[in-house]
Each structure stands twice: as C-alpha cells, then as structure tokens.
C-alpha cells in the first residue's frame with residue numbers, strides 16, 4: 001500500500017497549488033491513500049473552512065489532519081462534528097468536538113489516521129505519548145495500519161515520538177514547522193519516520209507569511225498582522241510504502257516548486 005502525506009497546506013496559494021499539482025502526481029505515483037495536513041488551508045492561513053476542505057477533496061485528498069490552528073475559524077466546530085474525513089489533535093480536552101482518529105477503507109484494508117499534538121512550546125495539551133497508548137489499545141483491536149500526524153514544534157519531541165511508536169504504527173510524520181527535514185527513514189521496527197514533511201503554499205515567505213512582516217517582527221519585537229505571501233509556490237509531501245502487515249518498507253520525500 002502506498003500512502004501519500006502532504007504537508008501543511010497554507011492559504012489560497014496552497015489550496016490552488018494542490019489543485020494544479022496533485023491530480024497528475026496521483027496519476028504518476030498511484031497512491032492508495034492521500035492524506036494532507038490542512039490546519040492552514042483557510043484563505044488567511046488560519047484554520048480550515050468548509051470551502052477549503054471541499055477543494056482539497058476535489059483535488060484527490062481523502063483525509064485531512066489539523067493542528068494548533070484547529071479553532072481559528074468559527075465554522076470548524078460544525079465541520080468537525082459532521083465530517084468523518086477530518087481529524088483534529090487527539091490530546092485536546094475531553095469531549096472536544098470532532099475525532100482524534102478516523103478509519104478509512106483502502107482497497108478493503110482498514111487504515112487508522114491519528115492526529116496528535118506536541119506539548120513543547122505548543123500550549124496546554126494532554127500527554128501525546130500516553131494518549132497514543134490509549135488510542136492504539138483501541139485501534140490495534142481492528143488494524144495494524146496506522147498513520148500518525150505528529151504536529152509538534154521541536155525535533156526532540158518528534159524524534160522521541162517516532163522511537164516511542166516504532167513497531168506500533170506504520171508511520172509517524174511530523175507537521176507544523178513548515179520546513180521539510182531530510183531525515184526520512186524506516187525505523188528499526190518498521191515505522192516510517194520524518195521529523196517534518198514541510199508545507200504546501202507560498203515558497204518565498206517565512207513559513208507562508210510575507211517575509212518582510214516577519215523580519216520586522218524579529219527586529220522590532222512588536223506584533224504584526226500576518227499576511228500570506230502571494231508569490232511562487234511549493235508542494236511538500238512524503239510517499240510511504242507499506243507491506244501487507246502495515247509495516248513501512250520505504251519512504252520518498254517529494255518537493256515540487258515553481
């Protein structure tokens with residue numbers, strides 16, 4: 001089974017670039033499942049809207065994961081309650097709207113997609129390691145095919161999660177930092193790992209935002225109103241190949257840009 005995982009799709013730029021690039025990429029790579037992190041897919045890059053998510057589905061994305069921007073748009077709560085193809089971080093407060101993991105049928109094989117968020121420099125969330133233990137106890141009753149989006153800031157927390165879940169899930173793919181790292185590999189017990197898959201959207205901003213605004217913010221230490229860069233675009237993803245036990249065999253990072 002081949003799984004394509006696309007990094008944080010950001011703003012209208014990211015959504016339109018996905019629409020342009022993804023259909024031909026699907027035709028050439030022939031993935032069995034396409035997942036994308038959509039926490040920045042709203043027009044302004046903050047959270048996700050129904051309109052944005054429909055564009056992602058139209059482009060060939062089947063499951064959308066989220067992150068710390070989950071509540072940035074008013075309509076998201078309703079979206080999460082009604083749409084079983086969207087996953088929000090599992091380690092939020094008990095009873096939060098939506099789902100921390102979902103199942104997807106891929107050619108008759110049940111696949112679980114889990115979204116979990118880190119704690120270091122990220123805010124107040126339950127322990128992502130303990131929540132993974134709880135979730136996997138349930139999921140492993142019905143499938144060993146599990147793809148984890150670990151939405152976290154620091155490389156150490158992400159790598160620690162990779163090793164913690166090695167042999168228990170098919171893949172641990174990092175999101176949130178928007179810069180693709182070059183450390184993809186299959187860990188010793190068969191879990192595909194990548195610290196960060198990168199972002200899809202503006203290429204010449206700082207994590208998607210106009211670079212001059214961010215430079216000013218660092219120099220003056222004053223708050224600035226974020227605006228997304230509108231120039232050249234990039235597409236970042238990873239293709240993971242699994243065997244029939246749900247273990248990873250190989251990984252291939254994908255980078256396309258204008």
Ligand SMILES: [Fe+2]
Pocket residue numbers: 008039040067176177178
């Ligand atoms: Fe993001």
Ligand SMILES: [Fe+2]
Pocket residue numbers: 039067068069151175176177
């Ligand atoms: Fe994020």
